[in-house]
Amino acid sequence: MSGKKGRREQQEYEEVEVEVEEIELRRGPWTVEEDTLLIHYIAYHGEGRWNLLARCSGLKRTGKSCRLRWLNYLKPDVKRGNLTPEEQMLILDLHSKWGNRWSKIAQHLPGRTDNEIKNYWRTRVQKHAKQLKIDANSTLFQDAIRRFWMPSLIQKISEQQQQQHQPQQQRPQTEIANHNMMMVEFDEKYNNTSQFVPEGEEGRVLGSAVGGDEVSDWAMMEESLWSLWMNDSIIS
DNA sequence: AAAAGACCCAACCGCCGCATA
DNA sequence: TTATGCGGCGGTTGGGTCTTT
Known part of the structure; x- marks a missing residue:
């Protein structure tokens, strides 16, 4: 300047x-x-x-x-392509802290631009808020992100780690431990009520929220789970 | 196969704060 | 102190692409 x-x-x-x-x-x-x-x-x-x-x-x-x-x-260091689950986690996390401070958020994602992050938020995140008829800036939606979206990303990250290390074999104990550790850390960080996932039960608990094409999976979350959570939120 | 609608993202716009003259 | 120019930021838009009907 x-x-x-x-x-x-x-x-x-x-x-x-x-x-x-x-x-x-x-x-x-x-x-x-x-x-x-x-x-x-x-x-x-x-x-x-x-x-x-x-x-x-x-x-x-x-x-x-x-x-x-x-x-x-x-610029040579500009990263192209889809945001990784790790990057998505970081965006959701930092946005919950700083709001629409895209430039500030981008500083924590090397190679990603503020424009890209802004576009991600508007096209992917706000889309889901709209689908749920919730204001994207409301605490209700923030809770939705913390309770469902972020855990599903954690799940994805651990699945990716699993694939990288043992593509065709049974999931090793260390990976399961890593995943559970991440979930515990997540709970501690956000004082979240999402369940600790017992070994072998990951798919059952979060099954509807993971597995396919990133964020769109979240939109397919079971309605019953949603209404349950919505009622809970409104009451408490 | 074609039209309509939805989605995505690069680029633009307006505003603001800072530095300088 | 004020006017001016610049870089940077967040909001918005236009049009190309993809998906659905």
């Missing part, structure tokens, strides 16, 4: 000012050529000073647009 304008920079501004005034700015999706131009410019000059970059690089874009394109897409 530099408002500093050195003499050289000022000169650079003036040199391109006249021609830039006549250039019509481009909007919408970036082309491969634009991406290449931006990457090369940053490789040579470094990132930052976005308005100067926009003027000097030959890109017919605003500085803001260049910055966004770089930070959210082109």
